[in-house]
Amino acid sequence: MSPEIPIYSINAYLYCKYRYYLEEIVGLSRENKHITKGALINEIKTKKSSTKNWKKIKKIFVASEKFGIYGYIDNIVKTPEKTKIVEVKKGKSIKPFESDVIQLVAYMMAYCETYSEKPENISGILKYEGSKKTFRIHFTEKRLKKLYDITRDIQKIKNGTYIPSSMYTKKCKECSLFEICQPSEKEKSKMKIMPSKFDKEPIFIFKHGVFIGKSGENFQISYGEEKVSIPSYKIYSLNIFGIFSISKQAIELASKNNIPIIINSSYGKNISVITPYFSKNNFLRIKHLKKVENTEFKMELTRKIIYGKIKNMEIFLKKKKIKINFLKYKKALLKEKEIGKLRGIEGAATKEYFEYYKKLIPENFTFKGRKRRPPTDEINSLLSFGYTILYNIVYSLILSIGVDPYFGFLHTTQYGRASLALDLMEEFRTLLIDSVVLSVINKKIIKKKDFKKDVSGAIFISQSAKKIFVEQIFKRIKKKHYYKPAKISIEYIRIIEAQIRMFQKAILDEMEYIPFTIER
Numbered sequence: 001m002s003p004e005i006p007i008y009s010i011n012a013y014l015y016c017k018y019r020y021y022l023e024e025i026v027g028l029s030r031e032n033k034h035i036t037k038g039a040l041i042n043e044i045k046t047k048k049s050s051t052k053n054w055k056k057i058k059k060i061f062v063a064s065e066k067f068g069i070y071g072y073i074d075n076i077v078k079t080p081e082k083t084k085i086v087e088v089k090k091g092k093s094i095k096p097f098e099s100d101v102i103q104l105v106a107y108m109m110a111y112c113e114t115y116s117e118k119p120e121n122i123s124g125i126l127k128y129e130g131s132k133k134t135f136r137i138h139f140t141e142k143r144l145k146k147l148y149d150i151t152r153d154i155q156k157i158k159n160g161t162y163i164p165s166s167m168y169t170k171k172c173k174e175c176s177l178f179e180i181c182q183p184s185e186k187e188k189s190k191m192k193i194m195p196s197k198f199d200k201e202p203i204f205i206f207k208h209g210v211f212i213g214k215s216g217e218n219f220q221i222s223y224g225e226e227k228v229s230i231p232s233y234k235i236y237s238l239n240i241f242g243i244f245s246i247s248k249q250a251i252e253l254a255s256k257n258n259i260p261i262i263i264n265s266s267y268g269k270n271i272s273v274i275t276p277y278f279s280k281n282n283f284l285r286i287k288h289l290k291k292v293e294n295t296e297f298k299m300e301l302t303r304k305i306i307y308g309k310i311k312n313m314e315i316f317l318k319k320k321k322i323k324i325n326f327l328k329y330k331k332a333l334l335k336e337k338e339i340g341k342l343r344g345i346e347g348a349a350t351k352e353y354f355e356y357y358k359k360l361i362p363e364n365f366t367f368k369g370r371k372r373r374p375p376t377d378e379i380n381s382l383l384s385f386g387y388t389i390l391y392n393i394v395y396s397l398i399l400s401i402g403v404d405p406y407f408g409f410l411h412t413t414q415y416g417r418a419s420l421a422l423d424l425m426e427e428f429r430t431l432l433i434d435s436v437v438l439s440v441i442n443k444k445i446i447k448k449k450d451f452k453k454d455v456s457g458a459i460f461i462s463q464s465a466k467k468i469f470v471e472q473i474f475k476r477i478k479k480k481h482y483y484k485p486a487k488i489s490i491e492y493i494r495i496i497e498a499q500i501r502m503f504q505k506a507i508l509d510e511m512e513y514i515p516f517t518i519e520r
C-alpha cells in the first residue's frame, strides 16, 4: 500500500473520527490555543533536547508501505545498537493517552521500515510537558493490530466508502472545530447550524493597472505610487475587475492559503478563477452530484430556495408600504411537481416584484423593468453590477467551505456556470442588493452623472461610482440580522456562510435545508 496517511493525522482520528474527516478530507483546520501550544512545545523541545553519549537526530522522514503511513520524526536519539524516538506532548497527563501511544508506535514502525531496523532495537519515549511525566513505549501485538485496523479505517474514509458522523462528547468542548462541526446528541434534522467566527474578508479591486505582489505573508497591492499591504490570513477571496498583473509569488501565497483569485471584466463578467482546488472532499462531491440527479431532493431544495426568495421580496415590499400578496406563488410552490414549473413560479414572482420595485425608483431615473444583458438604464446597471458582487461573495465562500460551486438545483448545469452560487444567492438578492440600489439613489450617493453609455447603447456605472456602490453593499452585508437557526444576530455575510454550511449538511443528509427569510 503506498504511504498516503500522514502519521500526525492518526491522533486526530483517535481523538474523533469526524474531526479527522473534517481536517483531512474536507480540508478544514482551525488553530486553537491547544494546537498552537502543542506545536510550540515541540519546537522548544527539539532545540533543547540533548542526552549524553547518544547521537541526536532531528526531523527525519519515515514511511511504511505495510501500514500506508508517512511522516517526520522530530526527535531521535540513538547509539549504534539502540534507537529512541521521542514524542513530546502538551498536557498534564499522568498516564499515556492511547492516541499518543498509537501515533508514536506508528512513527516507530515507519522508522523500522524506512531504515531496515529491527523492532527490538527501537523504543519510544512519550513525554508530557504539563505533568513532567515520561513513559517508555514498546511494540506489542495489540498495539500493532490496533494501528493496522486504524489505517484500514482511514483508507475507507479517504476513498469515500465510509464517512463518520459527528456526535457530541465531552471532547467537543475543547475541539477547535466545534463551531463548524456543531455536534448534536439530537436527531439530525434538529441540528443547529452556527456560522464560524473567523474574520476574513473578500477583497475587491476595481482600478485598471493594479499590480498584486507578495511580501512575506502579505499581499502588496500597488497602483502607481499607492501601496496597500493586506495580510493573507485576513482574506478569503481576491476579486479583480479589469486589467491587472500579478506575480507568481502572489499566486503561490493565494494558493497556500486557499484564497481563490476571481478575475472579472470591468463590467463584471466572470473571466476566470485561479483556485488551488475546489475541494479535497471527493466524497462530498459524489454525494453532491447524486443529489443533483435525485429528483425528489432537487425539487425540495429548489422549492425552498424559491420560497425564501419570494418571502424576502414580499416582506421587503411590505416594509416599503407596498400592498402586495405573494400567497398565490407560495401556494403554487407547494403543489407543483415539475422542476420546470417551479422555475416558472420563480420567474413570475420576480417579474411581479419588479413591477412594484419600479414604483420605488425616483422620477429622475428610468427603470422599465429588469433587463439583464446589456443593462439599458441606470437601475438595471446597478442591479446587474450588484448581483455580480453578491455572486463573487457567494462563489468564493462556497469555494472556501469546500463545496463545488458548479452544480446547482434551481439553476441548471451549464458549461462554465457556477449554478450553485446562483442558487444560494437567491435568498439575498433583495436584501443585499435591491435595497442598496434604492438607498444609493434615494440618498443621492450615486447620481445620474455616474453612468455612461457605450456604443451599443448599454448603460454602465463609472469606475469611481462602482467603488462607492461596493462600499455601500459592504456596509449592508456587515449589518447584523437575527439568524433563526443559530438563535443569534450576526452579520449578513456570516448568514450567507452559515446557509452554505447548511446546504453542505443537507447534501450529506445531516440536516434539512431551511431558507433564510426575514420577518416583518
Ligand code: SF4
Residues within 6 Å of the ligand: 015, 016, 017, 018, 019, 020, 022, 166, 167, 168, 169, 171, 172, 175, 176, 177, 178, 181, 182, 183
Ligand atoms: S466538535 Fe466533537 S464531534 Fe465535532 S469534530 Fe470536534 S470532537 Fe468531533
